[in-house]
Amino acid sequence: MEDTDNILKVENLKINFFTRKGIVYAVDDISFSLKKGETLGLVGESGCGKTTTVLGLMKMVPTPGEITGGRILIGGKDIIPLSENEMRQKVRWEKISMVFQGAMNCLTPVYTIEKQMMETIQEHKNIERFQAKKCIINYLNLVGLPEDIIRRYPHELSGGMKQRIVIATALFLEPEIVICDEPTTALDVVVQAQIINLIKRLKKKLGLSVIFITHDLATEAEVADRLLVMYAGKLVEIGTNEQIYGNGGPVHPYTEKLLKATPRLHEKVEELSFIPGTPPDLVDPPSGCRFHPRCSEAMERCKKDEPPLIEVEPEHQIACWRNYHE
Amino acid sequence: MSEPILKIENLHKWFPLRRTITQILKGEHVWVKAVDGITFNINQGEIFGLVGESGCGKTTTGKLLMKLLEPTDGKIIFKGKDVTHLEANKLKEYRRNVQMVFQDPYASMNPRFRAQDVLEEPLIIHQVGETRAEREKIVRRSLEEVRLIPPEEFMGRFPHMLSGGQRQRVATARTLVLSPSMIVADEPVSMIDLSTRAEILHMMKTVQRELGLTYLYITHDLSTARYFTDRIAVMYLGKIIEMGGADEIIDEAAHPYTRALIAAVCEPISGKSNTIKEIPIKGEIPSAANIPSGCRFHPRCLYAKPQCQEEEPILIEIEPGHMVACHYPSV
Ligand SMILES: Nc1ncnc2c1ncn2[C@@H]1O[C@H](COP(=O)(O)OP(=O)(O)OP(=O)(O)O)[C@@H](O)[C@H]1O
Ligand SMILES: Nc1ncnc2c1ncn2[C@@H]1O[C@H](COP(=O)(O)OP(=O)(O)OP(=O)(O)O)[C@@H](O)[C@H]1O
Ligand code: SF4
Ligand code: SF4
Ligand SMILES: [Mg+2]
Ligand SMILES: [Mg+2]
Numbered sequence: 001m002e003d004t005d006n007i008l009k010v011e012n013l014k015i016n017f018f019t020r021k022g023i024v025y026a027v028d029d030i031s032f033s034l035k036k037g038e039t040l041g042l043v044g045e046s047g048c049g050k051t052t053t054v055l056g057l058m059k060m061v062p063t064p065g066e067i068t069g070g071r072i073l074i075g076g077k078d079i080i081p082l083s084e085n086e087m088r089q090k091v092r093w094e095k096i097s098m099v100f101q102g103a104m105n106c107l108t109p110v111y112t113i114e115k116q117m118m119e120t121i122q123e124h125k126n127i128e129r130f131q132a133k134k135c136i137i138n139y140l141n142l143v144g145l146p147e148d149i150i151r152r153y154p155h156e157l158s159g160g161m162k163q164r165i166v167i168a169t170a171l172f173l174e175p176e177i178v179i180c181d182e183p184t185t186a187l188d189v190v191v192q193a194q195i196i197n198l199i200k201r202l203k204k205k206l207g208l209s210v211i212f213i214t215h216d217l218a219t220e221a222e223v224a225d226r227l228l229v230m231y232a233g234k235l236v237e238i239g240t241n242e243q244i245y246g247n248g249g250p251v252h253p254y255t256e257k258l259l260k261a262t263p264r265l266h267e268k269v270e271e272l273s274f275i276p277g278t279p280p281d282l283v284d285p286p287s288g289c290r291f292h293p294r295c296s297e298a299m300e301r302c303k304k305d306e307p308p309l310i311e312v313e314p315e316h317q318i319a320c321w322r323n324y325h326e
Numbered sequence: 327m328s329e330p331i332l333k334i335e336n337l338h339k340w341f342p343l344r345r346t347i348t349q350i351l352k353g354e355h356v357w358v359k360a361v362d363g364i365t366f367n368i369n370q371g372e373i374f375g376l377v378g379e380s381g382c383g384k385t386t387t388g389k390l391l392m393k394l395l396e397p398t399d400g401k402i403i404f405k406g407k408d409v410t411h412l413e414a415n416k417l418k419e420y421r422r423n424v425q426m427v428f429q430d431p432y433a434s435m436n437p438r439f440r441a442q443d444v445l446e447e448p449l450i451i452h453q454v455g456e457t458r459a460e461r462e463k464i465v466r467r468s469l470e471e472v473r474l475i476p477p478e479e480f481m482g483r484f485p486h487m488l489s490g491g492q493r494q495r496v497a498t499a500r501t502l503v504l505s506p507s508m509i510v511a512d513e514p515v516s517m518i519d520l521s522t523r524a525e526i527l528h529m530m531k532t533v534q535r536e537l538g539l540t541y542l543y544i545t546h547d548l549s550t551a552r553y554f555t556d557r558i559a560v561m562y563l564g565k566i567i568e569m570g571g572a573d574e575i576i577d578e579a580a581h582p583y584t585r586a587l588i589a590a591v592c593e594p595i596s597g598k599s600n601t602i603k604e605i606p607i608k609g610e611i612p613s614a615a616n617i618p619s620g621c622r623f624h625p626r627c628l629y630a631k632p633q634c635q636e637e638e639p640i641l642i643e644i645e646p647g648h649m650v651a652c653h654y655p656s657v
Contacts, residue, residue, distance in 0.1 A: 039599060045519045046490075158610050159380070188379040188546060193590035193605050200602055215519050218549070218592040225599050245596035261524040263549035265576060265591045272553055274524035278489035 006073075007209050008034040008057070008096070008177055013070035015049075015056050022283040026052040026065070028233040031309075034177065039203065039210040041224025043217060043258075045279050049233045050213045051101055054179045057211075058098055059087050074177070093124055093173040101181040101213075104162035107154040113165060114150035120169050139168040142205075143198060160191035164198065171202070179211045184219060196223055217262045221245045226315070229255045232280050232290040235309060239316040252318045253297045289321065297322050330367035331508060331540050332391070337364050337400035339386050343615050358615045360386040362564030363400070365641070368508075373534060373541040375555030375572065377548060377587075379611055382561040384544045388510045391542065392426045393417060405507075422452055425501035426510040435485040441496045442481040445469070445503050452504060468499040471533055490518060491525040498530060502537070512544040527554050548591055552576050557647075560584050563614055563622045566641065570648035580644055580655035582606065582627050621653065629654055 015027035026049045034040050042050050055061045057072055059079060071078045074095055082091065100106075107116055117136045118129070127135070137147050143164040154162060163183060170178055180199060184192040200223070203210055212223050220227055227244050229237040229252065237244070237252040244250050250259060260273040277294040280286055286293055292302040301321050309319045340357040349356065361383045368374040376384050389395045391402065393412065402410045409420055435444060445465040448454075455461035469477035472495040485493055501509055511530065518526075527550060534541055545551050551558050552572050559569040560583065568581040579585045586607035608626045612618060618625050624634040633653055641649045 045521060160610065189548070189587060189590040190379065190605060190607060191610075192592070193603060196592075197602050197605075216592070217520070218594040221594045221596065222592045222598045222603070241599050242596045245594055258521060259594060261521045262594045263524075263547075263553045264593055264595075265549045265552060265588065266593065268573060269553060272524045272528055274491075274528055275521045276525075278491070 005035050006033040007036045007075065009071075009073040010057070011071040011073070013053070013056055013072065014068045015052050015061055015065060016068050017052075017065040019064055019283070024282045025233050025285060026282055027056060028285075029070070030230075030233075030235045031070075032228055032235065032238060034209050034211060035226075036176075036209055037203075037207060038225040039199075039212055039223050041220040041227040042211060042213045042230060043215065043220050043227060044230035045215060045258075047279055047282070048230045049282075050215075050230060051181055053230070054098065054181060054211060054213065057096060057179065058092055059084075060092075088124075093170075093175060095175055096177040096179070097170045097173065097175040098179040099163075099166050099170045099181060099183050102186075103166045104159060105186075107162060107165070109154055112151055112153055113157075116154075117150075117165070117169055117172075121172050124173055135172070136168075139171060140165075142171070142202070143168045158191070159187050160194060163187065163191075163195055167195075167198065167202070171206070174206075175208070177209050177211070179213070181213045182215070183212075185214060185216070192219070199223065217259055218264075229258070232285055233282055234290055234319065236291065236320070237318045238309070239318075243313070243316045251312055251316070251323055252320050253295050253322065254291050289319075329370055331370045331405060332368040332542075333401075333403040334364060334366050334391075335401040335403070337361055337387070337390060337402065338398040339383075339390055339395060340398045356615060358613075359564050359617055360614055361390065361397075362617070364559075364561075364564075364566050366559055366566060366569060368540055368542060371538050371540055372557065373531075373543055373555045375551040375558040376542060376544045376561060377546065377551050377558055378561035379546060379587075381611065381614060383564045383614070384546075384561060385512055387561075388426060388512050388542065388544055391510055392424060393420060394426075418452065422504045423506050424508045424510065425504065425506040426512065427497050427501045428512050435493055435496065437485050439484070440481065441469070441474075441483050441488070441499075444496055445500050448500060449503055454504060464503050465499075468502040469496075471502055471537070472496075472499045472529055473532070474499065489522075491522045491529075494522075494526045495529060498526075498533065502533070506539070508540040508542070510542045510544070513547075513550075523550070530554075548576065548587060560587070563612070563617055565622060565651065566649075567623065567651045568649065569641070570645070574645070574648050578645075578648070580648070580650045581652050582629050582656070583623050585656070621651075629656075 011031050013027055013030050017024035017026055044050055056067055061067060067080060072080055079091055118132055121132045121135060136150060140147060140149060145161060145164050184195050202208060214220055224241055226240050228235055231254050237250060237255045250256050257275045261275060263272060275294055280290060288304045289302040289307050292298040299321060307319045307321045309317050311317050312323055339361040340359050343356040343358050345356055376387060378384055390397050401408060412420055442465055445468060446461055449461045449464060455464055466477040469480055474480040474495050543555055555572045558572050558575045559566045562583050568584045576588060579588055586605055590605050606628050620636045621634040621639050624630040639651045639653050641651045643649050644655060
């Protein structure tokens with residue numbers, strides 16, 4: 001794969017939280033790339049490090065967290081060494097922006113929509129008020145909201161409308177990459193489907209590259225061109241939509257089990273399978289393969305040695321000893 | 327078919343909304359019609375699903391059944407007895423029989439209570455078990471029923487020492503200590519991991535089969551409802567608009583709203599990332615304080631005709647056991 005196709009490249013990224021309980025290895029040596037114009041899904045159970053990974057890409061990891069290793073290349077340039085000032089002026093919101101997890105519930109209740117959006121826009125762009133207002137109305141229309149919404153307050157809006165406003169705000173500075181962290185999780189199915197459609201339309205219209213996070217494999221099947229599966233701070237499987245959801249099915253035991261635990265509407269099953277146990281504590285993750293205490297396929301080797309991410313077919317990588325052939 | 331354990335007849339719950347001065351002077355009342363005339367039966371040993379979008383009245387229905395709210399109108403008949411209005415002593419007995427559990431493992435346990443305390447509390451309130459030892463026996467049995475085995479290992483644990491799935495097991499065990507015949511389980515739109523949710527549903531189904539319980543299962547998710555329930559009622563703005571066998575509702579939905587809900591569900595099947603999925607529905611759900619005339623779904627319905635604005639459709643049986651409230655159901 002030529003690197004010119006990759007708008008973003010992450011190499012050996014490590015992010016730790018230095019807590020009183022010890023070091024949380026939230027993101028532990030992960031590498032992946034985002035191609036221009038694609039939607040890359042990031043999926044995994046709660047606490048596996050999805051949000052921390054993308055906060056890393058924005059260089060917004062909160063204390064006591066820190067990026068402790070790796071490179072994040074945007075347009076071929078590593079952003080890790082950049083100062084906060086450089087990030088704010090040249091990268092954040094302009095090259096890469098984000099719809100934060102739960103942001104729709106964090107709109108300032110006493111501000112009108114106009115005021116909320118005006119603040120964000122003027123913080124980052126040096127433009128006149130009337131121009132900013134034009135821009136706001138433009139973006140509201142783009143996300144399918146009527147213009148008169150600017151005079152309303154957050155509590156007067158539905159969940160779907162608030163999510164649209166958050167998405168519009170993330171698009172203000174015309175970024176190339178947009179990260180959406182659980183944008184549909186707390187919404188009703190109809191609204192979920194509408195937001196998914198909106199993201200697809202915007203992606204096409206504006207030529208965006210998208211990273212889409214959710215813990216729901218069914219949602220990911222509808223949006224992601226490729227998928228990253230994360231478990232306990234590690235990437236365990238990377239594959240195309242077809243490789244994960246197609247007839248072959250996923251190869252990593254974790255992805256396999258996660259998919260089996262996902263109910264299908266048009267298929268009645270007698271028993272829904274689940275993954276026994278819980279994800280590990282990232283202060284003291286299990287030795288070897290981190291999934292081994294919950295894996296029904298675990299072998300002796302899995303307890304001792306960590307499986308490397310290897311390619312099983314073009315574009316399809318997994319980290320598991322079961323499919324390892326030397 | 328077995329006897330209904332619960333019969334709901336024309337149940338209403340209207341909440342008064344704060345009025346403006348003009349409205350007060352004119353003597354106008356404004357109501358949030360959270361539950362606006364629903365009728366259904368739940369059979370002994372059945373899992374009955376109540377499905378619908380946020381705000382359609384699911385939790386209010388659950389609370390009415392639990393008698394945590396007084397109905398504005400209608401009747402609740404439990405095991406052949408009218409329980410719509412109960413005196414305090416009868417109410418206590420009723421609540422032993424009908425238990426509610428919130429499907430939210432993160433909010434449902436007091437952080438200072440050990441699992442044992444959580445389970446013992448209802449026993450003490452209802453004066454079940456003469457001695458501590460007797461109560462402990464019941465607690466143990468309930469923990470075993472939800473597969474927290476051996477119970478000793480879990481009894482002393484505080485919520486933070488339990489996983490989400492284990493916490494939900496404790497919450498379920500709490501409803502079981504009083505040997506109820508019916509459980510109302512309310513699952514909000516939630517952040518629970520799918521694997522945890524699968525674990526909880528699997529456990530609840532096992533318990534239900536073993537103890538012959540009856541469930542009212544409240545959810546916004548049709549996929550889990552299909553897996554988990556025997557029959558489904560779909561609610562929209564305080565009314566049941568379609569009801570029938572779980573498979574029938576999904577495979578042969580006749581109401582335009584049910585069909586839109588089904589179309590909106592994401593399925594874990596490949597090859598959709600490049601297509602826009604058309605959802606056959608317009609706009610957003612109106613407020614329950616301002617319910618549209620005629621068919622309450624008409625402003626969002628793609629098939630609405632003039633009749634729909636004027637005349638409210640009633641639930642009619644289109645196939646044995648399959649009821650629809652629509653003037654033009656698709657069959
Ligand atoms: N500020 C923090 N301080 C300490 N630990 C943290 C902090 N933020 C996150 N963590 C830990 O880092 C790990 C990864 O958290 P993260 O929020 O990235 O997970 P996630 O995959 O986004 O989960 P969710 O699906 O619940 O949003 C978790 O173990 C979490 O407890
Ligand atoms: N105590 C109350 N006073 C006034 N209105 C109420 C009250 N409780 C509920 N409502 C309103 O009644 C309607 C139905 O609410 P309910 O909680 O039953 O919905 P729901 O179907 O359970 O929604 P969700 O899926 O979000 O839990 C909503 O419009 C809600 O705002
Ligand atoms: S490496 Fe071993 S424990 Fe890990 S997923 Fe593969 S088989 Fe299971
Ligand atoms: S009655 Fe009319 S408006 Fe209502 S669902 Fe049927 S077709 Fe649509
Ligand atoms: Mg997160
Ligand atoms: Mg509710």
